[in-house]
Amino acid sequence: MASSPLVPYSQHPGMPLSLPDGPERLEPLQVTIAEAARLLAYDSRTIRRLITRGELTAVGEGRMRRVPVQALRDYQQRHIIT
Numbered sequence: 699m700a701s702s703p704l705v706p707y708s709q710h711p712g713m714p715l716s717l718p719d720g721p722e723r724l725e726p727l728q729v730t731i732a733e734a735a736r737l738l739a740y741d742s743r744t745i746r747r748l749i750t751r752g753e754l755t756a757v758g759e760g761r762m763r764r765v766p767v768q769a770l771r772d773y774q775q776r777h778i779i780t
Contacts, residue, residue: 708768728757737770751761 724749734754745765748754755769 726767728766729770731756731763731765734765734770738774 729737731742731745734740735745736757738745745754749756749763749765754765754773757764
């Protein structure tokens with residue numbers, strides 16, 4: 699059986715995800731376009747536009763397209779206003 703693509707949440711203290719509490723909070727390695735939009739407070743069309751421009755990386759095609767959570771963190775870091 700394949701291992702789950704989840705890592706302990708405590709290893710990634712960056713962007714908070716609303717996940718159910720359990721014995722150990724886990725965070726997904728990838729999220730859907732809609733979830734990425736919700737996490738960044740953007741519209742899903744904006745997320746698709748960022749992917750097309752190459753500003754945000756994505757894995758897969760069509761309905762199976764996913765955005766790595768680390769890519770969201772990297773995008774957020776590049777766009778911090780100081």
